[in-house]
Amino acid sequence: MTKWSLSFRLWHWLHAFVVLGLLGTVFLRKTFLSWRDNSEILAAKLSSMQIEISSEQGATLAKALRAPLWEWHVILGYALSFLILYRLALFFTPSGKQNYTDIRAASLHKKMVKIGYIGIYTVLLVMAGSGLLLNFQEELSLVKETTKSIKELHEAVFTLVWIFVALHIAGVVMAEVRDEKGIVSDMINGGKH
Ligand code: HEM
Numbered sequence: 428m429t430k431w432s433l434s435f436r437l438w439h440w441l442h443a444f445v446v447l448g449l450l451g452t453v454f455l456r457k458t459f460l461s462w463r464d465n466s467e468i469l470a471a472k473l474s475s476m477q478i479e480i481s482s483e484q485g486a487t488l489a490k491a492l493r494a495p496l497w498e499w500h501v502i503l504g505y506a507l508s509f510l511i512l513y514r515l516a517l518f519f520t521p522s523g524k525q526n527y528t529d530i531r532a533a534s535l536h537k538k539m540v541k542i543g544y545i546g547i548y549t550v551l552l553v554m555a556g557s558g559l560l561l562n563f564q565e566e567l568s569l570v571k572e573t574t575k576s577i578k579e580l581h582e583a584v585f586t587l588v589w590i591f592v593a594l595h596i597a598g599v600v601m602a603e604v605r606d607e608k609g610i611v612s613d614m615i616n617g618g619k620h
């Protein structure tokens with residue numbers, strides 16, 4: 428019997444792509460497309476062309492450069508919200524529940540891995556909920572303080588996402604090299620029980 432059904436593998440790789448994409452948009456927003464750094468670069472370059480702009484104008488230009496990237500954060504955010512629903516449906520299939528039946532019988536290490544998966548599902552649920560609320564703050568007439576708290580939560584929980592992703596990728600590679608040969612290729616070709 429196949430270990431991972433085609434629909435589960437499809438979910439895993441689409442989900443991995445979307446989460447890495449979301450982390451990528453945040454990375455670019457905070458580095459190469461940071462409005463603070465870019466507004467200074469723009470102001471300095473324009474000044475060397477004898478065009479003087481205020482810091483507010485610099486910020487407006489830098490934020491305009493960042494806008495198309497951030498549209499991708501929201502598009503990938505919608506995709507993540509859909510993939511969370513897809514994962515919930517998969518819990519009703521053998522592939523989707525195999526990691527969560529008989530947790531007591533698992534070794535301590537496996538128990539921690541499984542708890543980690545439940546943890547990341549909870550974290551991503553919070554990310555999707557808070558992200559959607561931020562995205563529709565005007566339509567929902569959210570007051571400023573509420574939006575600020577939601578944004579703080581969204582940003583704080585973000586740290587947990589990249590920590591999980593780094594540990595997860597390192598973990599499956601180590602398992603593959605050590606004592607669980609084929610763990611990664613099983614998630615590609617389906618594997619066998
Ligand atoms: C790109 C490199 C990645 C590789 C090679 C990889 C590989 C794997 C493998 C082999 C498993 C099965 C582990 C097991 O048998 O318990 C797995 C499960 C899982 N992966 Fe990844 N993964 C990657 C990226 C990601 C990313 C970016 C996420 C996003 C959060 C993610 C989320 C998950 C989750 C939640 C499970 C548990 C599935 C379940 O509920 O049973 N993976 N991954």
Ligand code: HEM
Nearest residue numbers: 446449453501504505507554555558559561562582585588
């Ligand atoms: C893995 C999931 C996600 C991660 C890691 C993530 C990360 C972040 C981070 C770090 C910020 C703050 C950026 C900053 O101000 O420097 C942010 C803002 C935001 N995120 Fe997400 N996010 C995720 C999912 C989502 C989802 C599902 C949505 C829903 C559409 C979303 C919509 C937003 C919005 C609207 C903002 C506010 C942007 C602004 O103030 O201009 N995010 N996200």
